[in-house]
Amino acid sequence: MQKTVLVPYAHLPRAHHERHVLASTVDVFGAAHWLLGERAPQRGGDVPPFDALVVSVDPGGNVELTELSAVRARWPHLDRLPDGGFVVAASRVRRHEDGNQVQVFDALGRETWSFSVGDAVEHLLVDEAGQIWVGHFDENPIGIHRWSSTGQHTWTSDDARISGLFDCYALNVSGTAAWACPYTDFPLVEIRPDRTDRPVRVWANNHIWGSHAVAVHGERVAFYGGYGEEQDRLAHGEIIETSVEPTDVGLLTQPDGTAPGRRRVVGRGSRIYVQAEPFTTWGVFDLSG
Template structure:
């Protein structure tokens, strides 16, 4: 196992339900929570889908979302610190924070309405704008630009039109926006690298992001105004990336590789060179009961698996694990 830092984080305050955890630009842990029981409603819906009995009553998700409140909490000095409270509006919120303390809250699904909100540190609404449907990741880089990575329904779906554009920004799989929601010009993924059908991993780093998209899972560096760099990779299905110099930690994968943590070296200028695999370890994910007649190990979904800058973060079962790329490199005796 590569060197890691492990901290215990406490359950959120009673009466609130965690919806989404995030690592902020300053490295702090945040959670967006709600005071309505969405988990119970989702469980009722999915249990009804799998039963042979009467059809379950209509979903109350929209009703709960409209009536519920959201609350942002940050972890500091061993406890959760109070943040703003505001209308929930979406059952699938994603969150990050600008350098001046303003919050960005984005609904992963959009039905023709602006799904991004910019809030003051106290929770007052400053702006709304559209970032499209089917969002997998959002992140704010060191220049306060907003990065978005979409999953397949957002990339290939309809319902979002942008003036003077034949196809919306989501059709590219990854896009960059200014803090006011205006689109920032970004070089596309080279054709040789394949195409983006689903942005599996997106990690802010400096003035850009790293990504690993389906279908070919290259490791890609996007920076506005700079040529897109990319490396071929044999690591299928990664969920998170962290990069430091010419080394990267790549976490996650399909099925029995879900707990994989891999260290690779990115040699060359980034014109399609192979990412050299140096070592692999297993992350401490909780095991889940295997499906019937399935001998492949499975794991519970963690609260969070994400990369930010040079560090990978795993939140699972009340433990916050962190791996720095430089520590993994040093453990192998590389310089």
């Protein structure tokens, strides 16, 4: 089976390797970010607010440090806002934490807003306009939602007629649009809320199931991941009138040819970023390359 090798993209500077990586992402402008804490997350019980460090590495390799005060999320998601601030959100919400799930920090690391987006956050990605896209796994609420950085609910998939949207397996946010591949039917979904004509488009996907990341370039699409032995699958397809037709399938590997194993993935336009344990390095696959 053909292997596609990830291209090294960004590295956490070695001076920060002694801290624990609580979350990491690549933002819509291509900068990589690591949320670091003094201690690893602990299961069970309440966690008092703690200070954390965000280490940012832009596409040119420049490093920026931002101290965040009083972070509350035990298992956090992280992304950067266009104004230089950050969003940190807890993936799960306990009853007494409602309203404090999402913290918005300014560029100096001070909390400016907090609100809730609902339990079971699978993906949290910020677009170029500063809108926060949230994809949920199979809890309540389900689906895909968009929020402003001040907590205004600006779009919901509830009335979008996306068949079988019970778990947002894959979410890709680029520019001000989103692409998704949700469980159970795994269609390819394009979402452009600001488009007056057909803000949501759906293509049937009858052959490629279980993917956790998707990349799109023109009429081409790539799905990464799958069930069981297909967890490292990289499947290519072509977008036609009403469906996605598979064209090729292979494996996505690390630069040394090994499987990534336990990893994080982020989809941004034509790119899929992959970060394997110990979560200090990002690699990239670019469908447009």
